[in-house]
Amino acid sequence: MRGMGNMQGMMKKMQKMQKEMMEAQEALNAQLFEGAAGGGMVKVVMNGQRQMLEVNLDESVVDPEDIEMLQDLIVIATNEALKKVEETTNSTMGKFTQGMNLPF
Known part of the structure; x- marks a missing residue:
């Protein structure tokens, strides 16, 4: 019977x-994460669910002659925001899965 008490406790x-x-x-899902590029001229805001909520562009970065630069800056800012989400997720949820080798 003693084993049942241990099982209940577990x-x-x-x-x-x-x-x-x-x-x-x-x-974590409700938390906001910002990525920036071009000295802050391009900013991307995501939530912890990796959903992009905002893209903010400084007018000076919008050059019809150089769309590729703007596209690159958006990609950089997005990847930075995603990296912050991943790092925070790993540090927050990792404490629950330490040693278990489980995906989350």
């Missing part, structure tokens, strides 16, 4: 950890 710990993980994921 199940309670797992439920608590699952609840904490869900709360952390919800907070």
Whole structure:
């Protein structure tokens, strides 16, 4: 019978950890991440779900003669924002999966 108490305790710990993980994921999803390029002339804002919410362009970066530069700056800013999302996700959710080798 002693093993049943240990099992119940383990199940309670797992439920608590699952609840904490869900709360952390919800907070992460609501968090905003900004990437910038061209000295801040191009800015991209994403949420923790990796959804792009905003693209802000300084008028001086919009040159009809050089669309490729603007495209490059948008890609750079987007990738920077995604990198911030990934780093924050790994540090936030990683504490729950340490040693388990689980994807999230």
